[in-house]
Amino acid sequence: MPPRVVVTPGAAEVIRRLKAEQGKLIFHQSGGCCEGTAPMCFRQRDFRVGARDVLLGVIEGCPFYVGGAEYQYWEYFQLTIDVTSGGGDSFSLEAADGMRFVTRSRMFSDEEAKELDAAGPPPRGPEAFRPASAGVH
Amino acid sequence: MPNDQPQISAITPAKLRKRYDNFIGGKWVAPVKGRYFTDPSPIDGQVLAEVARSSAEDVELALDAAHAARDAWGRTAPAERARLLNRIADRIEENLELLAHTETIDNGKPIRETRAADIPLGADHFRYFAGCIRAEEGSLGELDNDTVAYHFKEPMGVVGQIIPWNFPFLMAAWKMAPALACGNCVVIKPASDTPLSLAVLMDLIADVLPPGVLNVVNGHGSEVGAPLASNPRIAKIAFTGETTTGRQIMQYASENLIPMTLELGGKSPNIFFADVMAEDDAFFDKALEGFALFAFNKGEVCTCPSRALVQESIFDKFLEKAVARVGKIKVGNPLDPTTMMGAQASRGQLEKILNYVKIGKEEGARCAIGGEQAHLGGGLENGFYMKPTVFVGHNKMRIFQEEIFGPVLSVTKFKDLDDAIAIGNDTLYGLGAGVWSRNGTTAYRVGREIQAGRVWTNCYHMYPAHAAFGGYKQSGFGRETHKIIMEHYQQTKNLLVSYSPKAMGFF
Numbered sequence A: 001m002p003p004r005v006v007v008t009p010g011a012a013e014v015i016r017r018l019k020a021e022q023g024k025l026i027f028h029q030s031g032g033c034c035e036g037t038a039p040m041c042f043r044q045r046d047f048r049v050g051a052r053d054v055l056l057g058v059i060e061g062c063p064f065y066v067g068g069a070e071y072q073y074w075e076y077f078q079l080t081i082d083v084t085s086g087g088g089d090s091f092s093l094e095a096a097d098g099m100r101f102v103t104r105s106r107m108f109s110d111e112e113a114k115e116l117d118a119a120g121p122p123p124r125g126p127e128a129f130r131p132a133s134a135g136v137h
Numbered sequence B: 001m002p003n004d005q006p007q008i009s010a011i012t013p014a015k016l017r018k019r020y021d022n023f024i025g026g027k028w029v030a031p032v033k034g035r036y037f038t039d040p041s042p043i044d045g046q047v048l049a050e051v052a053r054s055s056a057e058d059v060e061l062a063l064d065a066a067h068a069a070r071d072a073w074g075r076t077a078p079a080e081r082a083r084l085l086n087r088i089a090d091r092i093e094e095n096l097e098l099l100a101h102t103e104t105i106d107n108g109k110p111i112r113e114t115r116a117a118d119i120p121l122g123a124d125h126f127r128y129f130a131g132c133i134r135a136e137e138g139s140l141g142e143l144d145n146d147t148v149a150y151h152f153k154e155p156m157g158v159v160g161q162i163i164p165w166n167f168p169f170l171m172a173a174w175k176m177a178p179a180l181a182c183g184n185c186v187v188i189k190p191a192s193d194t195p196l197s198l199a200v201l202m203d204l205i206a207d208v209l210p211p212g213v214l215n216v217v218n219g220h221g222s223e224v225g226a227p228l229a230s231n232p233r234i235a236k237i238a239f240t241g242e243t244t245t246g247r248q249i250m251q252y253a254s255e256n257l258i259p260m261t262l263e264l265g266g267k268s269p270n271i272f273f274a275d276v277m278a279e280d281d282a283f284f285d286k287a288l289e290g291f292a293l294f295a296f297n298k299g300e301v302c303t304c305p306s307r308a309l310v311q312e313s314i315f316d317k318f319l320e321k322a323v324a325r326v327g328k329i330k331v332g333n334p335l336d337p338t339t340m341m342g343a344q345a346s347r348g349q350l351e352k353i354l355n356y357v358k359i360g361k362e363e364g365a366r367c368a369i370g371g372e373q374a375h376l377g378g379g380l381e382n383g384f385y386m387k388p389t390v391f392v393g394h395n396k397m398r399i400f401q402e403e404i405f406g407p408v409l410s411v412t413k414f415k416d417l418d419d420a421i422a423i424g425n426d427t428l429y430g431l432g433a434g435v436w437s438r439n440g441t442t443a444y445r446v447g448r449e450i451q452a453g454r455v456w457t458n459c460y461h462m463y464p465a466h467a468a469f470g471g472y473k474q475s476g477f478g479r480e481t482h483k484i485i486m487e488h489y490q491q492t493k494n495l496l497v498s499y500s501p502k503a504m505g506f507f
Helices: A009-022 A093-097 A110-119 B056-075 B078-094 B096-107 B111-135 B168-181 B196-205 B221-229 B243-256 B282-299 B312-327 B347-362 B417-425 B440-449 B483-489
Strands: A005-007 A025-029 A040-043 A054-059 A062-066 A077-085 A099-107 B022-024 B027-029 B036-040 B047-052 B139-144 B147-155 B158-162 B185-189 B214-216 B236-240 B260-263 B269-272 B307-311 B366-369 B389-392 B408-414 B432-436 B454-457 B490-498
Touching: A005 A009, A005 A054, A009 A025, A009 A040, A009 A054, A009 A077, A009 A093, A009 A099, A040 A093, A040 B243, A077 B347, A093 A099, A093 B221, A099 B347, B022 B056, B047 B196, B056 B147, B056 B158, B056 B185, B056 B214, B056 B221, B078 B096, B078 B111, B078 B168, B078 B196, B096 B111, B096 B168, B096 B196, B111 B168, B111 B483, B158 B168, B158 B221, B168 B185, B168 B196, B168 B236, B168 B483, B185 B221, B196 B214, B221 B236, B221 B243, B236 B243, B236 B483, B243 B260, B269 B282, B269 B417, B282 B312, B282 B408, B282 B432, B307 B312, B307 B417, B312 B366, B312 B389, B312 B408, B347 B366, B347 B408, B408 B417, B417 B440, B432 B440, B440 B454, B483 B490
Parallel strands: A005 A077, A025 A062, B158 B185, B158 B236, B185 B214, B236 B260, B269 B307, B269 B432, B307 B408, B389 B408, B432 B454
Antiparallel strands: A025 A040, A054 A062, A077 A099, B022 B027, B022 B214, B036 B047, B139 B147, B147 B490, B366 B389
């Protein structure tokens, strides 16, 4: 089954560095002005996941959530998280170092969409993310 | 890096400093950790200045200064506060060209817009709130022969404000003017992408306000914005930006039980009824301009009219003329006064816009014009330019639902008034909308049914003071640019006074 969210090697390296510096991280994407529709990377303790937020997947051991209301538009797209230089002032952790995570999307093929539909909708809420074990982050 | 200063771009006005620190307690103060970042121009990618990369320690210094000034400023007579706000407006007007030039090179918006809109509107907001505070009154109620309830409006104290990069000067004015008018001291963080116009302003007004009343801390959202929003020493936080961060700011505010105002974003529908084409007159010409206004400020506006809803019966003819109008938009160097659309604010923004163009095509929308990066030669190869783009599709597409924040318009058709309202409201957002009709009743009914805080009627992109502005739904809450914002920067003190000498009889 195709993952709903994947990460490029460049972005993965940035995430690993941020994790080493800041501890456990979480990604959340919604919308809105200025630099909305871009993934926000926070320390897990700095962002409370809502009951409606959808856990799209896990990248480099970090949960990737999207806003509950926005999910309906992304349901049939695979999100690829990449990183670029210079993306606008942001509360996202990587921005202070002059980088910015960006989201690219690819529409799932009909077969992929069928597989995903058969598997049922992704889980929602803060309890949806359960790290497999303490060592795997 | 501090000792090894970068080459400053030739487009930077001579009056600008090569390095800006934080403005705290009436003077420039270097960041505690001594770190700086470079601020490049989106016009050509060259460095404009070095700016303080502050941290939580600098936020604390700013709060120290603000709290030291708090009581005296709060007790300053409204007429005196108004006089000082008017002086700030005077300084802005006297230095219009410098501020407009600075704003243009820092943000990439055309000089024609900064001269005519951003800077003058900013000055006017100070004048508007200077007037409001002088005219303000509390109230009293005579409850019975011995008891009177007096209601006084008092400042909150020290407030935090976080400004976006799309209208750096104007958004700072929108936030600072009412807060200062109401007797609060301010700690404000401009966007790290666009710190210069506020920095230049602080040099222009350094002698106007008492030290500590207005403090500017430069830096990034995670390093300055988060410590400011979560600080127990602010009485209120105001934020304009994107949704997830808005939620985070609300969470920080909840830790300290402080109120907030939030302005988040939009996907504003611009609705054109068939009767706009009834005559080929000035009003029809105005409607065509209204359609093209998605390109204002290169589409980097929370209220960008990024969806156009055109009535079915005129769809093809209207679209043909409207797209031709879009074709006349001149993209170019923002410093050229004939340029209509400047550079996108950053590389990241341009990439995001191009991403959405790709998505629109994949979703099956028809690209009527534009749809690619604009490659301008002549020294602008490293700038971030986009062609104004128009897609035709339906309202469930991603390009109709997600805020692209660029010069990309998504057009669809509607049958009748009810259909226009249904499509107009089928969005997570509710910040702005435009309604175009020669029929006053149609315009009124649609305006009242659209779930948005600002409905432009037979116009768009006007931001005068004394017209309330703010969102419904996921666009946030609170209303700015009108005296009602003052309720968010004051608290009500009720003195419940008894003139009776007798005990109540309880104990």
